């Protein structure tokens with residue numbers, strides 16, 4: 001088989017002060033299409049589909065310079081770091097920036113990727129005395145960004161992480177009373193607001209990567225705006241709000257906050273942008289061809305281990321990966337190896353991965369999309385927005401000039417939406433609505449930057465009412481005492497409900513175990529080479545009732561083990577993820593103790609656990625059909641049991657309860673447990689689809 005693949009060198013991405021501001025106009029007029037740039041060509045010959053044997057990447061000399069083996073930077077001594085800081089574009093505007101901060105309570109700042117917004121502005125604020133009036137908070141949509149950026153800032157401040165500079169993410173706090181600059185996830189700051197709506201602990205709040213429009217950041221826009229007003233009214237220390245991004249829709253934000261945006265000119269290093277000449281049908285294929293072409297003449301295949309035989313080190317980077325593994329790619333690679341990071345969009349914004357010169361952007365993102373009519377929350381690979389394309393491009397050019405290879409054409413990119421659709425407009429907002437209630441806000445009256453549809457709000461209200469978190473949903477909704485307790489738990493409301501119902505089923509110990517495991521990543525290790533051995537090891541923990549009790553068996557056994565590493569290794573279990581679950585369990589236990597809930601155990605009477613699961617997951621019941629498919633009771637969706645389930649290919653129970661629906665080529669129900677239909681009426685008598693279940697009495 002032979003196929004051709006060509007790239008056009010469009011233009012250098014040397015951004016001027018007029019490039020991004022305001023975003024809407026400039027993104028349309030970058031003019032890359034007609035700039036008469038030289039053409040670079042790649043031709044690849046795929047023999048036996050093994051995707052090797054790529055010919056020379058390009059004739060373009062300038063580009064070739066960038067695709068040489070990257071230089072790897074040693075950890076900088078003090079002076080070098082100081083020099084790097086001084087060379088950043090924000091350093092040049094430090095004075096005027098600080099003058100703006102003194103003058104205005106709210107600032108919208110746009111500056112190129114890598115210009116120094118995230119790492120430098122908090123340090124300017126610290127030097128400007130804002131650390132004396134409270135803590136300087138910087139939110140990030142992702143944990144990995146909060147952790148790595150805080151590390152860098154601690155290094156620049158020459159302090160231990162957790163002292164002057166620290167970070168807090170869910171279930172992990174690396175700060176101390178000395179901390180003045182605190183990086184955190186946006187979700188964490190929102191929880192802080194539950195304890196104090198005026199956020200009195202903070203003098204400045206910087207909401208970074210605002211263009212991402214995560215649900216938490218969107219809610220924080222309104223919450224922080226309100227906190228500012230309240231503090232002003234009560235003559236408390238003013239709260240400064242700084243909103244930053246390289247690619248936000250500044251007109252829209254400006255209107256909402258009633259302020260003008262500021263644009264920081266200049267970027268650190270140029271990034272040359274390349275587009276494919278023709279659309280590619282297989283984005284993975286196109287990305288791999290480009291990758292292998294960059295790493296010319298090296299015979300490789302998909303296997304990470306094999307690739308590492310040929311002078312490269314491959315680092316995967318995705319959210320489900322254990323945290324220590326995620327952080328490995330941030331270390332300098334050995335000098336004699338090329339570093340390749342295979343990343344999802346968790347590396348799209350904020351992060352600086354040392355040594356990265358080239359970015360290959362496949363133009364897709366896996367996005368969680370909620371369909372209110374079916375109640376399904378599914379992950380789908382969809383096109384990115386133009387803003388995301390620029391963010392990805394900006395992961396190069398941070399410590400040297402770079403190249404961004406886009407495996408899509410300029411015409412295709414023109415058709416991408418300008419900005420990602422705000423998450424709040426495309427996801428299940430149950431948890432957000434509950435948090436707003438806990439803040440005393442009925443979200444129908446909340447000042448959203450973009451308001452969710454009345455239908456989505458209505459569905460969330462009904463769900464919360466069915467969980468018992470609010471009452472009078474259709475009239476004057478109010479939070480119930482149970483809802484108030486639910487909001488205290490850093491969990492999805494349906495999982496909070498499981499913990500809060502556990503005492504009445506006598507299974508709090510078991511639910512703490514289970515919810516902790518469900519809050520983390522996969523605890524099972526699957527091995528291609530030792531598939532049978534792994535399956536045998538896992539079979540020891542199987543419960544005939546299903547996957548939830550199997551997870552419980554694993555975690556209960558793990559809790560009794562001292563030499564966890566060896567035990568996990570022998571049993572093909574992921575030590576990190578189990579240790580993480582242990583930590584989560586500990587923190588959940590602290591909260592349920594604070595709520596004075598009874599910590600009881602049902603021993604071997606696992607029916608109690610299964611019944612308790614119904615109290616939170618009643619919308620996730622499915623019924624076996626004659627054709628061996630399942631039909632979900634609430635959303636009426638056809639689905640199969642996921643291949644990872646212990647029921648896969650075996651006995652199919654008539655009624656099951658599942659954790660989630662995963663959509664690949666078809667709907668799969670993941671983590672499945674058998675239930676008896678008569679339990680439904682007993683445990684959730686008000687379940688609105690009760691009549692769809694046979695033998696309910």
Ligand SMILES: Nc1ncnc2c1ncn2[C@@H]1O[C@H](COP(=O)(O)OP(=O)(O)OP(=O)(O)O)[C@@H](O)[C@H]1O
Pocket residue numbers: 088111112113114115116117118119120148149152245246268349350351352354394397398399
């Ligand atoms: N961990 C690190 N190691 C080496 N250099 C770093 C590191 N973190 C940041 N830098 C340097 O500091 C610069 C500024 O990074 P910073 O994250 O502050 O930029 P930014 O404007 O917030 O970018 P973005 O919009 O992409 O988040 C980078 O371009 C890089 O040169």
